[in-house]
């Protein structure tokens with residue numbers, strides 16, 4: 001089968017690989033019907049994910065049809081339409097029992113698929129601990145609607161969940177990339193009084209204005225002033241940072257009011273500095289990244305109820321054989337791209 005492989009730092013290539021098979025009784029093999037490219041794939045390509053293993057197939061956001069299941073898989077059978085979770089988790093260790101599935105102690109726990117074991121930019125993918133790693137897609141939900149469930153939507157949903165958003169709050173989201181938009185969609189479910197999205201790219205601000213017309217948008221250079229003017233207590237009650245640059249990290253705590261919650265979702269390419277003397281007395285609570293993807297069934301149910309719709313994020317679709325071209329557009333941010341879907 002065709003698979004897109006992490007060869008070496010800076011190099012992915014389309015290769016012919018053996019179709020995966022069941023290696024453990026809890027495995028399932030899924031025929032991928034739609035996958036996507038994620039910014040984290042680019043992080044692997046450029047060597048900023050040290051855990052990533054050379055030779056693996058990349059891709060960790062996909063939906064498909066169950067092809068085969070191990071004898072201990074209880075919830076799924078051949079033919080089921082499923083979304084694959086970016087995280088592998090046992091459901092039984094201390095961390096899993098507390099909902100921290102990202103920190104699962106199972107050897108392949110956490111982000112394994114498309115990082116430490118073969119992923120889904122391929123025709124088939126093996127999913128370990130399939131009863132936890134798969135979610136059934138409701139019949140009325142399309143592949144396109146369900147595509148982001150296991151990764152960026154899970155991330156946005158988790159970010160909104162841990163940010164302790166209250167009805168009277170103003171929430172500032174920094175970054176309107178794919179994860180920022182998924183975070184926005186999830187934050188709106190909490191019905192805060194006001195939501196502000198800070199984004200430097202005009203096209204992406206326009207995207208927010210088009211699909212979420214009641215959300216305020218602002219450029220990074222204006223965000224501190226704008227947030228002060230549009231909030232009651234000198235800053236945002238909750239800030240969620242999804243952009244991942246040195247500047248946006250700084251803005252995230254600067255735009256927060258005293259005693260605010262600052263949730264850091266972004267993955268940075270370098271260490272960030274918390275200048276504690278400058279923020280002394282602001283008494284901020286920081287929550288830091290690494291999605292706990294344990295709400296995928298709920299996310300799919302919200303999609304089925306039309307409460308979340310992220311399909312407009314898919315601006316391009318390419319067949320797997322043209323994945324090089326898809327990466328070129330995604331990585332180069334060409335042609336108004338937001339997300340690229342890959343059809344094997």
Ligand SMILES: [Zn+2]
Pocket residue numbers: 038039040041060061151152
């Ligand atoms: Zn990802």
Ligand SMILES: [Zn+2]
Pocket residue numbers: 089090091092093094095096097103104105106109
């Ligand atoms: Zn676990």
